[in-house]
Amino acid sequence: MSPTHVRPFALIPSRSLIYLPPSTIKSRASLSVRNHSKVHCRSSGRMSAVPVDIIEKSKQLAAWTAVDNHILPADKIIGIGSGSTVPYVVERILAQGAEVNKGRVFIPTGFQSRQLIVEAQLTLGDVSQYPVLDVTIDGADEVDHELNSIKGGGACQLQEKVLAEAAKTWVMVADYRKNSETLGTNWKQGIPIEVVPFAYAGVLRKLHSIGSPTAHLRMAKMKAGPVVTDNGNFVIDAPFAVEQMKEPAKLLTQLKLITGIVEVGLFCNLAKAAYFGNQDGSVTIKWNNGRVEQISKE
Numbered sequence: 001m002s003p004t005h006v007r008p009f010a011l012i013p014s015r016s017l018i019y020l021p022p023s024t025i026k027s028r029a030s031l032s033v034r035n036h037s038k039v040h041c042r043s044s045g046r047m048s049a050v051p052v053d054i055i056e057k058s059k060q061l062a063a064w065t066a067v068d069n070h071i072l073p074a075d076k077i078i079g080i081g082s083g084s085t086v087p088y089v090v091e092r093i094l095a096q097g098a099e100v101n102k103g104r105v106f107i108p109t110g111f112q113s114r115q116l117i118v119e120a121q122l123t124l125g126d127v128s129q130y131p132v133l134d135v136t137i138d139g140a141d142e143v144d145h146e147l148n149s150i151k152g153g154g155a156c157q158l159q160e161k162v163l164a165e166a167a168k169t170w171v172m173v174a175d176y177r178k179n180s181e182t183l184g185t186n187w188k189q190g191i192p193i194e195v196v197p198f199a200y201a202g203v204l205r206k207l208h209s210i211g212s213p214t215a216h217l218r219m220a221k222m223k224a225g226p227v228v229t230d231n232g233n234f235v236i237d238a239p240f241a242v243e244q245m246k247e248p249a250k251l252l253t254q255l256k257l258i259t260g261i262v263e264v265g266l267f268c269n270l271a272k273a274a275y276f277g278n279q280d281g282s283v284t285i286k287w288n289n290g291r292v293e294q295i296s297k298e
């Protein structure tokens with residue numbers, strides 16, 4: 001059985017979801033999955049030898065399993081996160097059918113997820129209209145053993161954290177490369193930190209002095225100058241030593257006190273669960289009570 005044929009909800013008998021075969025899925029997301037043989041690995045900056053197919057399937061598997069487990073018919077206000085795994089979340093939500101989605105409002109974490117919602121013809125809302133969400137599903141750059149995570153690889157961490165905190169249930173989805181014991185093990189670029197533009201130089205100096213000597217402004221790839229977030233701010237990527245990364249909540253508190261920092265891409269004590277699609281077609285679920293569940297393909 002291929003990863004896309006795993007029926008995760010079958011393992012949760014209390015849920016009465018109907019299995020939707022992959023052939024019922026017709027979103028743009030599924031059309032955009034290409035069959036390249038190599039993929040650029042954002043965390044290491046190197047090319048991964050793992051076929052894109054496998055990585056994409058593991059993203060899809062994580063996303064589908066999370067949707068099946070956490071987006072129930074009663075859930076009406078739903079947050080849609082950012083990143084390359086999230087199109088599969090929308091894909092699976094669409095597969096729940098027009099009837100159930102008619103009564104729902106979807107809140108984006110940024111431009112990308114806003115576009116996904118609009119293109120899927122789902123109802124778009126704003127977190128200022130709906131400050132309490134039933135559930136938000138989002139991607140992650142790395143997740144540790146306690147469900148702390150690094151986010152902001154796509155520079156969306158401010159809106160992502162607002163939606164994570166607003167949600168009654170916040171769940172992360174990712175491929176197996178994001179699953180680690182300690183933050184900073186696989187994600188080497190550092191913690192994405194959103195800063196007010198005029199304060200960036202001072203914030204950088206401060207970061208250099210508190211344990212991140214290589215902290216730097218994130219530069220745009222196809223534009224001269226820095227990356228500008230959906231909120232008009234800059235992003236600093238700040239790597240810290242393993243010892244500091246082992247206590248992410250402490251580091252987060254320290255960083256939040258620096259004037260000019262708007263938000264820090266460390267998400268601590270927020271997640272209910274994190275779903276990782278694996279290369280062999282299984283899914284690892286880390287729960288916030290410490291339980292780790294392994295769902296194998298049949």
Ligand SMILES: O=C(CO)[C@H](O)[C@H](O)COP(=O)(O)O
Pocket residue numbers: 081082083084085086138139140141150151152153154155156157160174
């Ligand atoms: O935090 C994020 C954007 O700010 C993304 O959720 C994170 O970068 C994961 O993205 P991807 O699924 O493409 O690896």
